[in-house]
Structure formats: C-alpha cells, structure tokens
Amino acid sequence: MLSWVDGRPATSLSLADRGLAYGDGLFETIAVRGGQPVLLDRHLARVGAGCKRLLINLDSAQLRGELLAFCAELQQGVAKLIVTRGDGQRGYAPSAGAPRRILQAGVMPAHPPQHAERGVHLFSCQARLAEQPLLAGLKHLNRLEQVLARAEWQDAEHAEGLMRDVSGRVIEGVFSNLFMVRDGVLSTPDLSRCGVAGVMRAELLEQAQSLGIICQVRDIELDELLTADEVFVCNSLYGIWPVRELQGRHWSVGPLTRKLQAIARHLLDC
Structure with a gap:
C-alpha cells in the first residue's frame, strides 16, 4: 500500500517519534477523487490551525505540494495525513526538530x-x-x-x-x-x-x-x-x-x- 514519510516512499517510522509516545500531532482523513484531494483547502486550514495551537512549526507550502503529489499517484481512495512533532528525547518538553509528515493510502470505505x-x-x-x-x-x-x-x-x-x-x-x-x-x-x-x-x-x-x-x-x-x-x-x-x-x-x-x-x-x- 502506498505510503510516504517526509515526502518519500517509506514503510517504517522512527521509534523516537513523539506521535507514538505522546500522541503529539494531528491527522486528516481526505477523500481522493481522480487524483485530487476533496475539500483540500479546508483540510489544510484545519491542520495548519491545529499546528499553530500545538506550536508545531509546519511548512504549509511543502505539505500542500506533497499532498497533491501523493493524491495524484493514489488517484482514487483515501489519503490519511499525519503530522507529528517529529523525533524527541524522553520527557514531555517539546523538541525543536522538524515536524514529521506521514501520508498513507487506503481504499474508500464501502458503506451500505x-x-x-x-x-x-x-x-x-x-x-x-x-x-x-x-x-x-x-x-x-x-x-x-x-x-x-x-x-x-x-x-x-x-x-x-x-x-x-x-x-x-x-x-x-x-x-x-x-x-x-x-x-x-x-x-x-x-x-x-x-x-x-x-x-x-x-x-x-x-x-x-x-x-x-x-x-x-x-x-x-x-x-x-x-x-x-x-x-x-x-x-x-x-x-x-x-x-x-x-x-x-x-x-x-x-x-x-x-x-x-x-x-x-x-x-x-x-
């Protein structure tokens, strides 16, 4: 199944990621039709506003570009976007490193x-x-x-x-x-x-x-x-x-x- 981490194809994640340890991040579940993410601006606005509240320094232009490229490759289905604070040491104090961007592809749920x-x-x-x-x-x-x-x-x-x-x-x-x-x-x-x-x-x-x-x-x-x-x-x-x-x-x-x-x-x- 298609998956990217920080803009590149990947199948694994660092064990030091603060999303695993503390749930330190956000996610979006985005419908993809014909290679295009549906309600893209609203999804990006919500994740951007959330990162601002959580003090995660997200590059919104970079994220938009990656998401568009990912959806173009996926074409049809669901793109799950996860943004975490990235890697950190033990303890609650927020790390100063770059946030991590995770994209995972899924099939559209077949609801009756x-x-x-x-x-x-x-x-x-x-x-x-x-x-x-x-x-x-x-x-x-x-x-x-x-x-x-x-x-x-x-x-x-x-x-x-x-x-x-x-x-x-x-x-x-x-x-x-x-x-x-x-x-x-x-x-x-x-x-x-x-x-x-x-x-x-x-x-x-x-x-x-x-x-x-x-x-x-x-x-x-x-x-x-x-x-x-x-x-x-x-x-x-x-x-x-x-x-x-x-x-x-x-x-x-x-x-x-x-x-x-x-x-x-x-x-x-x-």
Missing part, C-alpha cells in the same frame, strides 16, 4: 447505500468526552475516547454512535459531526469544550447560510435532540447520513437533510 438513502440507527454511547478547551476542535492523535466508545457496540444495526460530554450535552458521533433541524433552523453542537470540528461540518454550515437557512452553533441537550424534526450526521468521506433512530425515537428523512445531502454528494463526487 441504505445508510444514505434510508438513514442510520445511532448507538447511545456511555463513554463521555472530557472537557478540554485547550484541545477542543482539533483532530489530534489521541482518540482513546472514540476507541472506547466504538467498542461499546458490535451489532450491524447501529452504523454510528452518539457521544456526549461529561455534563451530558450532545457533542458528535464517534467518527462524525451531528446536526439537528427544528422549525427550519439548522443547529450543531458547540465544540469549544471538546469534540472535533469536522471539515464537512464547516462546509455544510457555510453552504446552508448561503441558502438563507438559519444556522446555530450552540449547546444541545439530549432531550432537545430527541424532539428535533430532523437529525443527521456527516463527515468528509461519506457526506451525510440521515439519522433514523436513537433511543427509541424514530425520524423520517426530512427535506432539509435531503437538500444538504445533495450538496455534500456533489462536493464528494467532484
């Missing part, structure tokens, strides 16, 4: 078509997201909360899980962002305390606002979610999945969900 057409059932996860504003929104390498949440169900009935924070507020899916519609208003949870600010989430908010749809980013309680008119989850690989059931509450696929789903599908098919 009915997930997008009919909707999915959400599993209500018991694992809670810790409130950590310093890291909130970042797609950092420590995803143990999601690992534990995903381990809670093995059945095929549930395609995704709902995650809440320690106060019980709705935050996101295990590998997706979440939206709800009530009285024509599109709302998505505030991610200033925890959670991952997805690139598809950002794109959908911008697209919805351009259509004149009222959008809100705010705290959402579980009871409010369960009484919403429409609910859907999204990410940058599959677009939008309508939510069909959660904790015994059933929804049909609503008109706003379908409208935004068509926009997401167009973005991913380009």
